[in-house]
Amino acid sequence: MKTGVVLTVCLLVAPLLPALETEVSVQTTRTEVLAAAGPGAPLVQTGVDDLLLQGAVSHRQTLTEGWNLSGTVWGSLDTLPSGSPLVVPAPKVEVSGQILEALLTAEVVPGVVVLDAGKKVLHPSSGFSAAPLNFVDRGGTKVGAQAVAKWEQGWIQAGQAWMAPWATLSNSYSPGWGGVFRQSGWFDQSRIGWRWDPADFQVVTLVGDQGLQAAGFGLDTGWGDNLTLRAEGAWKTGVTQALAGATYTGADSSTFMAEYSWDSTAAKTAHHGFLRATRSLDDKVDGEAWGLVNLVDGSGFGGLAATVKLEKASLILSLQDAWGVAGSPGGDSPLLWKAGVEFQVFL
Amino acid sequence: MKPTMFQILSTVCFYALTVLGAQAQSATALLAQVDDQRSFPDMSFQMQITSFDGVQPKDSTVLWGFVKLADTGNKTLIWFADPSPLKGRKMLMDGPTVYLLFPRTRNPIRLSPLQVLLGESSNGDVARAGFSQDYDVASASADVDTRDGFACHRFFLEAKPSRKDAGYRKITLWVDQATLRPRAAEFFGGGDKLLKKASYRDYRTVGGKSLPFVMDIADGENPDKHTVMTYLKIGKKPVPDSVFRREYLEAWNPEAPQ
Numbered sequence: 001m002k003t004g005v006v007l008t009v010c011l012l013v014a015p016l017l018p019a020l021e022t023e024v025s026v027q028t029t030r031t032e033v034l035a036a037a038g039p040g041a042p043l044v045q046t047g048v049d050d051l052l053l054q055g056a057v058s059h060r061q062t063l064t065e066g067w068n069l070s071g072t073v074w075g076s077l078d079t080l081p082s083g084s085p086l087v088v089p090a091p092k093v094e095v096s097g098q099i100l101e102a103l104l105t106a107e108v109v110p111g112v113v114v115l116d117a118g119k120k121v122l123h124p125s126s127g128f129s130a131a132p133l134n135f136v137d138r139g140g141t142k143v144g145a146q147a148v149a150k151w152e153q154g155w156i157q158a159g160q161a162w163m164a165p166w167a168t169l170s171n172s173y174s175p176g177w178g179g180v181f182r183q184s185g186w187f188d189q190s191r192i193g194w195r196w197d198p199a200d201f202q203v204v205t206l207v208g209d210q211g212l213q214a215a216g217f218g219l220d221t222g223w224g225d226n227l228t229l230r231a232e233g234a235w236k237t238g239v240t241q242a243l244a245g246a247t248y249t250g251a252d253s254s255t256f257m258a259e260y261s262w263d264s265t266a267a268k269t270a271h272h273g274f275l276r277a278t279r280s281l282d283d284k285v286d287g288e289a290w291g292l293v294n295l296v297d298g299s300g301f302g303g304l305a306a307t308v309k310l311e312k313a314s315l316i317l318s319l320q321d322a323w324g325v326a327g328s329p330g331g332d333s334p335l336l337w338k339a340g341v342e343f344q345v346f347l
Numbered sequence: 348m349k350p351t352m353f354q355i356l357s358t359v360c361f362y363a364l365t366v367l368g369a370q371a372q373s374a375t376a377l378l379a380q381v382d383d384q385r386s387f388p389d390m391s392f393q394m395q396i397t398s399f400d401g402v403q404p405k406d407s408t409v410l411w412g413f414v415k416l417a418d419t420g421n422k423t424l425i426w427f428a429d430p431s432p433l434k435g436r437k438m439l440m441d442g443p444t445v446y447l448l449f450p451r452t453r454n455p456i457r458l459s460p461l462q463v464l465l466g467e468s469s470n471g472d473v474a475r476a477g478f479s480q481d482y483d484v485a486s487a488s489a490d491v492d493t494r495d496g497f498a499c500h501r502f503f504l505e506a507k508p509s510r511k512d513a514g515y516r517k518i519t520l521w522v523d524q525a526t527l528r529p530r531a532a533e534f535f536g537g538g539d540k541l542l543k544k545a546s547y548r549d550y551r552t553v554g555g556k557s558l559p560f561v562m563d564i565a566d567g568e569n570p571d572k573h574t575v576m577t578y579l580k581i582g583k584k585p586v587p588d589s590v591f592r593r594e595y596l597e598a599w600n601p602e603a604p605q
Contacts, residue, residue: 021431021434021435021450056451058435058450058451060600062600068600072451100451101451105598107598110587110589111587111588111589111590111595112589114598120453121451121452121453122453123452123453123454124453124454125454126454126456126457161594161598163589163592163594163595168592168594170594193593193594195592195593198443198444200457200593220457221457222443222444222457222459224443224510224513225443225459225460225461225471225513225515226459226461227459228457228458228459230457247459249458249459249461249462250461251461251536251542253462255462283398283400283405283406284405284406309406309432311430312430312431312432313432314432344432346430346431346432346434347431
């Protein structure tokens with residue numbers, strides 16, 4: 001709580017300081033859910049309003065030739081302390097904050113060997129609706145469906161990257177520091193990435209105190225000027241995941257994305273399809289529609305969003321819905337619908 | 348012995364094909380000369396891109412760019428300097444391959460060269476340093492065509508067989524006869540649909556090359572919607588080859604072009 005307060009105060013002061021990149025977001029959502037008033041109570045439709053103020057401040061400082069310090073702190077004030085409208089808590093304001101990244105980077109051989117130490121996001125997947133190669137995801141939120149989650153928290157680690165002409169080998173070792181670092185168990189993530197025109201390939205492995213915990217393979221490629229393609233497959237302890245996707249970009253700036261993901265455990269196998277279309281509706285307005293469908297029972301989630309682009313700000317209007325018959329993930333989801341308005345300011 | 352009609356036709360066809368072949372060869376050589384004037388080794392630049400609806404400016408973006416000429420195609424590094432919602436984005440354009448790294452992320456994602464940067468300008472429009480890399484000269488008009496008061500050659504370009512999937516299938520290019528400076532271009536998509544029109548203005552000599560400091564790209568259907576790409580600065584800044592790769596984007600620390 002104290003950390004959150006300190007970080008939030010930092011966020012409020014940051015815009016007054018030059019050379020810092022600040023992003024502030026105010027978001028209000030109205031969510032209709034089926035929630036129980038107490039243990040054993042029947043589910044009833046409940047409307048939940050949430051007001052969320054978030055901010056992040058980033059900075060990159062060159063210390064000397066080849067040495068850089070970079071970091072991002074994030075803080076939030078939330079009127080829905082559970083962070084989820086599906087768990088309705090007593091009304092109160094919660095202040096929280098995190099150092100998302102804080103990294104010292106040294107380019108010991110220019111353009112070839114880079115060492116780093118500190119808190120860093122480790123996120124090698126290229127998938128939008130699913131990310132099989134993200135073995136150590138940590139938080140972050142997605143509005144709709146983006147490949148990149150906002151406000152994802154990194155891991156305390158020491159890493160190196162060797163950019164050989166034929167491939168890039170990188171490795172991150174993260175110690176199992178508990179307490180304030182909240183890292184239970186050490187891990188070591190390695191990645192080999194190489195290009196074989198026109199495709200980029202990568203192999204990622206994760207080793208922990210249980211031995212090899214995950215391994216995966218991914219490729220990204222393009223086909224002409226219109227299509228980008230991606231495929232990933234990963235084995236994690238007890239789970240196998242795969243993803244294949246394509247994005248078509250039209251000359252009129254519209255994009256159409258389709259992804260298929262497969263997730264298998266000993267108990268069940270899930271197949272999901274994902275579609276997303278974006279288009280500029282106006283010089284200042286972008287529109288987006290997306291849907292994530294369970295291909296077995298047809299249930300799913302979908303949304304519409306419009307982003308109004310201003311000079312140093314954006315206004316995002318969004319609507320999200322769930323559907324499906326009883327017994328399906330979408331049908332059983334307590335979420336009925338959700339409407340949101342978000343105002344982002346970039347300083 | 349009198350030549351037969353077949354022999355006469357064969358001879359005429361042979362000469363006609365020889366002349367046409369020589370013209371195409373000559374046009375290809377001319378296009379290579381045109382491209383040679385479009386950039387120089389280790390070129391760096393600051394570019395402002397402003398989109399207009401009529402005369403009313405709508406949006407503006409400032410980029411820093413660094414170009415590396417390579418046999419396999421030019422490579423361009425871009426850093427978004429302004430406005431603040433885009434500031435800090437890093438982009439690598441390696442031929443038709445485009446990678447974008449968002450601030451506060453670690454994995455560059457792959458984009459299409461057709462992805463719009465701003466208004467009518469796409470990633471490819473910023474990175475394109477020449478035409479002959481992706482296009483062959485299908486024909487060249489023997490007539491002189493005047494554009495903006497300049498007597499111009501007109502080249503009809505078609506995507507090379509290896510680039511038949513390019514976003515622009517055909518380009519008509521007007522090149523100043525006297526100086527070989529591109530003056531205008533029209534870009535066509537599938538079905539010969541006119542997608543964009545471009546004009547090249549304000550030529551200045553930098554690094555021994557004559558470069559258009561202003562490129563105006565208009566929508567093919569609505570010329571009131573247009574985007575002006577203006578070089579604010581062009582200089583020379585050597586950047587190591589190793590920087591022009593996907594994995595290095597994360598570590599790249601751009602310095603303002605001089």
